[in-house]
Amino acid sequence: MSGGHVVIVGAGQGGLQAAMSLRQEGHEGQITLIGGEPGLPYQRPPLSKAYLKTGEADKLALRPASFFESKAITLRPGIWVDAIDRAAQQVRIGSETLDYDALILATGTRNLRPPIPGLERALDLRTLEDARTLRAALDQPRRIAVIGGGFIGLEFAAVAAGLGHNVSVAEVAPRLMARAVSPEMSERFRSLHEGLGTELHLGNGVSEVTESGLLLADGTEVTADLVLLAAGVRPNVELAQEAGLEVDNGIVVGTTLRTADPQIFALGDCAAFPEATSGRRVRLESVQAATDHARCIAKAIVKGETTPYAAVPWFWSDQHELKLQIAGLADPSDESVGLEGGAVLRFRGGCLTAVETINDARTHMQARRLLGGGAVPTRDSLLEKNYDLTAA
Template sequence: MAEDHASPAGPDLAQGVSRNDFSGETLLGHVGDQDVLLVRSGPEIFAIDACCSHYHAPLADGLVVGSEIRCPWHHACFDLRTGEATRAPALNPLAVWRVEQQGERIFVRDKRAQPAALGKSPADAPEKIVIVGGGAAGFAAAEMLRRLEFRGDIVMLSSDSAAPVDRPNLSKDYLAGSAPEDWLPLRPDEFYREAGIDLRLRTEVVSIDTKANKVVLADGGAVSYDRLLLATGAEPARLPIPGADQPHVHTLRALADCRAIIASTVGARRAVVIGASFIGLEAAAALRARNIEVHVVAPEQRPMERVLGPEMGDFVRALHEEHGVVFHLGDTVVAIDGKRATLKSGGALEADVFVVGVGVRPRLALAEQAGLALDRGVVVNEYLETSVPGVFAAGDIARWPDPHCRDNIRVEHWVVAERQGQTAARNMLGRREPFDAVPFFWSQHYDVPINYVGHAENWDEIAISGDIAGRDCMLKYRKQGRVLAVASIYRDLESLKAELAMEQNAVC
């Protein structure tokens, strides 16, 4: 996250600018000490906060699409008329100012009031909605229900010990020590009380009775529902090896996991990361930021090749090696005895800390017990409704019909989970809105962000433009001539345009 600007940028928009000075799509200026962005959309001109409410990205570098503007870093969307955050990962609205045009000059006047809500809850809305899960999808659904002025009961059952947090930060800035913990909560504790969301932490759901419309808790209690959202997420895969259950062998999923890793780094000299996944390598970068020697052990020959291809895999490896990471590829850890890890190759590594990042598994036990249709995930239709009417699923467990890759897919992306939670909220209120957002995720390695839009489980061609080693590139993953996904480094506007092309089923 960036800090606010030390001083206002650009012209004083309250004093007006000439039309000749505003010839492009956006113009960065200020009103008083606040940065404000003028945005042109067709014949209309709007004035909004200059930075995204998510991680403070400069919206001047974003993309205007109709009456919305899209963030260049993580693809959040905002309504130019109301400032409302219409698409995750941003949740907070932007301020909007009144624009007045007099002759050849454009003036920014007073700040407009924020709209009270995104819409009215329908008269036949359910009385009680239960959400199982306290991650991205569950939180986004609960928050959206209140933004839609849903007046009924919301019960959110989470097995976690902490209220919903910004999970991507756990393997990035927070683990690296460059982000304080108070950045992590998606909303402060009082939000749930004030919004009337009954958030129950450390609560295990053991079964669902879809005929009686109730969920059964581990303590013997039960909670009834009119609509149910399953957002149970995924859990880290565990290593089935001797010594994997020792206290200095960690997985990274929840805030408690991250706190434990940070505590174990005190006085540590060396860490071994098992697995070259996105989480594993982000953790490796974060541990290097703490000046800890890091070794990565993984069975593949190139990190991330399965998702990003060989060229980007080679780049990611070289980038980490530039920062001192030592790779042991084509190898696995077969046992951990105290601080000694034995490798399949016969070697051994001594370490103070072990972090396991070998993937995650969707939590499907509840869905299976409830008799929901499964196919390597919970099968949902375009409205995210399961095979049982009134029961919805979103996030890491949901397998949905994706119109862009023309297949049923399941992905484990934070932004996708949030957006599905928002869509599920609308559909639990009867809106019948198809989920058609293009999948998106980002990964951060030191000062290098990798953005990825679309979904390509396999491909027959990777078209590369720019220079991967120069950290200025775009890769298009094609199958039978169709672009299924696009990865990029420092090509933010092109990434947004590729996402839009996929939405419109255009050639990108």
């Protein structure tokens, strides 16, 4: 389809990449990019890191306003789509309707809000406006409590501790970043944060957010005058669900990221798709997945491409002086093998699932090439080469 109207719901990095890739692939029809937040599409990853230090919001913009005019992309910020009429191939915005020939759902996620009494006292870190509020709150020494020991909570904790604030982190799991990394890597980051002076409460969930801080499950009181909620996210699937599309921890799509409705696609954090190596349904929260999905969808719309999406997942997190990079996708229960240089290999059923590195871009890139090279490396084949990824 080189013509026709493509409507993209969600103007984050994935939604914007979809619009750009459509033009790059030769789409000549109308493109409308609808975003719930005001302003230009911007980068989210720096919100928990660089932006908190610099406050330079202008540097977050992914493209200037002139870009959208030059590429004939209609950007409609600060607007929420109310409904999808699949039979009429329309989206409804208030009393307005937009016809579409193809619809891309890039609706992303929102912060998970556990049923914790007093949680309305906690701040969020999801949007630029959230980050502005947090940054303003860091203008004087504070006692800060973070609910959640995942990437976002720890990135914020590292920045806050580096700025001289007194920081505590409460995590219900027994170790940091437990869903994402190996026990060895969790331990490395535990040492980092404790070295920064951060007080860690592991295996101890939050029972209440009080006027004076946190009350933990074991009765421990954590004094704080600023509380950040960073307890994970949930996909925005309601629009798709109300339109009768299947949802299961995300908007369910096939190998080409198309829903059961052939005119509707989903990408990024909101999409549940079949993993190339195992076939199991996964949902990835990463810029890499969102932008790769967008390129795949653009080819499907413009050129009728039916090649399954099979990119190797990769993730990163910057915490103080450590840059964690992960190639591949491991389960928390996957076996781990720590290497002398600091990398950790993850295995499931004797096959390599992921490689974790710290400040080691060379090994990370080699791992991505190895995992994307066709046959899945086995533990035995790697052991024969003393786990040297460059020789694999």
